[in-house]
Amino acid sequence: MGHGFEGTEEIEVPASVEDVWEAIATGPGIDSWFMGRNEVENGQVKLAFGEYRPTHEITAWDPPHHFKHDSGVEPDGRFIAYEFMVEGRDHGSTVLRMVTSGFLPGDDWADEFEAMKLGGALFWRTLVEYLHHFPGRTARPLTVFGPMISDWNAAWKTLDEALAEKLPGAVEYHRNAHTLGLRTERGMYRFLRGFHGPMIAAHHVFSGDESEQDWQSFLDTTLGEQK
Incomplete structure (x- = not known):
């Protein structure tokens, strides 16, 4: 069809x-x-x-x-x-x-x-x-495939709580059932419900030295119990 x-x-x-x-x-x-x-x-x-x-x-x-x-x-x-x-x-x-x-x-x-x-x-x-x-500026894309999620409602709640500490003062610019977007002075931080089950981080960072490894550790530590 x-x-x-x-x-x-x-x-x-x-x-x-x-x-x-x-x-x-x-x-x-x-x-x-x-x-x-x-x-x-x-x-x-x-x-x-x-x-x-x-x-x-x-x-x-x-x-x-x-x-x-x-x-x-x-x-x-x-x-x-x-x-x-x-x-x-x-x-x-x-x-x-x-x-x-x-x-x-x-x-x-x-x-x-x-x-x-x-x-x-x-x-x-x-x-x-x-x-x-950020017009005219170039970001570093950071992509991380985190843990597989079995309970998405619980995962989003846990993630929200952890992000309040990790990105204090961040502005939420978008949210729907599958995605979350936050903005700080350093960049835009996004989280997506992967089609096959993982939590995905897909960020755009304009300044600072944070890495994909940093965010891999964050997702694994924050949501590892969801595996």
């Missing part, structure tokens, strides 16, 4: 057209808000997020106004595409429009679509936060 989808987001941000383009169409820019490590070169966008390492072909490139890339269609029909349209305003702000579209095959698409939709909401809100608070 399968499921085709398309979703559109649009917002005006207090960033220049050039800063918005850098954020959506360069490897260091995408590293600063999306997930994992990214490269944009030779007509392709490459992502490395744990074992997930897709390569997308760039299908529209009109700097600094229009950028689109997609996964190509697999034999079962699966694909995903991201399209960005950028328009400057007279008073120095920029309107950004993002369209996400694709197809999920099979009769069991609903759970995957829910996870994709909830995760996508976090990525969009992180991009918006980045363009409001």
Whole structure:
């Protein structure tokens, strides 16, 4: 059966057209808000997020106004595409429009679509936060796959309590059933319910020397009893 989808987001941000383009169409820019490590070169966008390492072909490139890339269609029909349209305003702000579209095959698409939709909401809100608070800056992406979780309600409660001590004064900029996003002066700290069971940390750090090993230890210590 399968499921085709398309979703559109649009917002005006207090960033220049050039800063918005850098954020959506360069490897260091995408590293600063999306997930994992990214490269944009030779007509392709490459992502490395744990074992997930897709390569997308760039299908529209009109700097600094229009950028689109997609996964190509697999034999079962699966694909995903991201399209960005950028328009400057007279008073120095920029309107950004993002369209996400694709197809999920099979009769069991609903759970995957829910996870994709909830995760996508976090990525969009992180991009918006980045363009409001860190435009033009480059973050270090930190990705950690933590313990497998059996009771997600308990895990989120435990994580909230631990983060109140680890990141005092952090601003919560996004939360839904599968994700949490916090912002400090140093960066953006995000936690996701992994589709196959682990708690994932996917942070963007602009200053300081914290490492993936630091966050691996934090997740293992905080949520290890959930294994």
